[in-house]
Amino acid sequence: MIVKQSKSAEKDPVLEMRNIRKTFPGVVALDDVNFTLLSGEVHILLGENGAGKSTLVKILSGAYQKSGGNIVLFGKDVEIKNPRQAQQLGISIIYQEFNLISQLSAAENIFLGREFLLSPTIIDQKRILDSAQSLLNDLGVNIDARQLVGELGVAQQQMVEVAKALSLNAKILIMDEPTSALTKNEIIELFAIIRKLKNRGVSVIYISHRLEELSEIGDRITVLRDGKYIGTHQISEMTQHDLIRMMVNRELKEQFPKQKQQIGDEILRIERLNRQGSLNNINFTLYRGEILGVAGLLGSGRTELARAIFGADKIDSGMIYVDGKLQIINKPRNAINLDIGYLSEDRKAEGLVLDLSVQSNICLASLGRFSKFGVVSNKQEKDAASEYVKDLRIKTPGLNQKVLFLSGGNQQKVVVSKWLCSNAKVLIFDEPTRGIDVGSKVEIYQLMNRLTAEGAAIMMISSELPEILGMSNRVMIMREGSIAGIYDTDNVTQEKILQNALGAA
């Protein structure tokens, strides 16, 4: 152990990020974060959803500009202004979603934008092909450089990205969740390649949630939490429990005005629900008056479950009972008629029609109620909308204001109003407080209390564990499309939720 540490201490830092700060309007995404990368090491970046990992690497790759702090690369102070400059400095990033053009060949992708030329306009196809092929051969992967990227598997496409990074002479390679779409064997191959890169002196920044694989590939680990630097350690010295504690150990600062309601009868029951590739044998029951918190990492199937129940995505099999009766929900209209409402995680893309007025948005899902022979009664619509504007204290200059011009919190209240207006009794809230100010958050929580007091049931999907623990009666944890556990909130901790979500022993 001591030997190993002194050995890594001998290595030179290739990159030092000091006191990095990044703010977005109204949010501090990174606050005084330090990060040091040594030559030839694999450095794991760990943290919950929204901890700031992606922001940090995006600053490094030139996609974002830092708001403060400095970056020292190979001993020199640098400003990274754009992705192209980052590449020139020897920094390459491989995103979870690859940046490849599937209609072009592997070789064409590797040298895209940097084609070898025979003359100022004519591409040297042969040289591109030969160079690409030798890069791929060097990596020890079996890919024909002439093949179209669209015909390659996910793992092979990843290798094309790696080859592209090497062709750019990358000294620092950032990999964002590289194993999330790979099979066991492909992961083994990937790790072999990463070790090969290490031996060539390439440093790798590796973002992953899979605790079990971290010790296998990583040398050191840096943990971020809520945009803050928590610590850097030799990975061999850390247990999975240590890591989880570092990820979640935070005080419950925020006030959650949770009022425990009397839990009533069953209102929604899901049995053996399956959807190819995203949901796997889901069973649970939702009761009147309760808030069921749904936790899980991004991609764990939380949103997919919400959309499946709401009829936005087709299910392959399974049963949905509402008030004890088996129902068929093929499209959102069916769900709305059964008094189910879905507040989606992306209110601008899925919840609101931004160019329509506050009134039109509130009444959008229940226009049938306000119309006769297809003609909408402006008075009825106005009465209903103004009631919700008053009741939920939506700050707007008028009912005719386009929702585009409202603040995030008020926009969210408009979406909630839409579902109250449609008489929803089962409310699926997907990240209901994302991107809204603290004051509006508390108002949304109070509203949730009121709704459950009136006998509604709420399924609240959230990435914020304090919110889940602060507001829910029960917590359901999802992992890889399955339910990893359901607990009473009183019997569960942040550590336990994260253990379930990560699949740690």
Place this chain on the structure above:
Amino acid sequence: MKSKEFLLHNARQFGTLFGLFVLVILLWILTPHFLTISNLLNVAQQTSINAIIAVGMTFVIITAGIDLSVGSIMAFSGVVLASALDAGLPLPLALLIGLAIGMACGLFNGLLITYGHLPPFISTLGMMSVARGAALLYTRGRPISGFGENFRSLATGEIIGLPAPVIIMIFIYIIAHFVLTRTKLGRYTYAIGGNEEAAVLSGINVKFFKTMVYGLCGMLSGLAAIILTARLNSAQPIAGIMYELDAIAATVIGGTSLMGGEGRIVGTLIGALIMGVLRNGLNLLGISSFIQQIVIGSVIIIAVLIDMVLKRHKK
């Protein structure tokens, strides 16, 4: 306060209206024949056909779609209508057939777009050729001419000094304004164009309403066919070539966003009038039809450019 809100809400329409005024004053100065009652009525009458087609186009474009087939559908509806009249069918029935043919073509467009998942550009481009071919086939390429007085009065008749086509146009605009602002179809038209995903998740039957919008657009092309056939006393299978351009132009000049979700029927009327006044003025000034095409094309491009710049400023 109320009036200020009204002004703000319709700022884009007032801008277009201002453009129309400038154009009118310019022509008034340049040619003495322009600002006479008879010429203005003439402009209104000539504008009516494009204006009616542009109503359907406005609905379609608000859903973030496009309809390139309106001119061909008009020709096809026209020749079928003419043959029905020729065959001695009662006038109301013949008119209904004309409208039904237009609507059927439009609904077919809508079905291809919604259930067939075709881009509107492609399905209506195909329909543009199909309906044109059908019109030519149906008449073996020859026009059908000579109709009864009753039918022709749809174009030649007058009520309180206004030509019948102008009255029909005004009537259609009043109804269309009502539909767009006060009915479910209208509201959903905006919602679909503004955010189709949100519309689906709000339980709106997007496929049904979209299909209806294309059907409506086709039906209005059928109505335009009735007026054109009555005015010319002849149905031509080659009628209405490039009419889609004029209708799209009137719509976008009138402030309807090609991105969907935004637009007003009054704007389209002003846009159609701008197109009509411009054509008429250029004719009065004796400017060749070749140059006219260049001017009109440029006006469309400039109008949309101004719109884009203004929007970018707002954001």
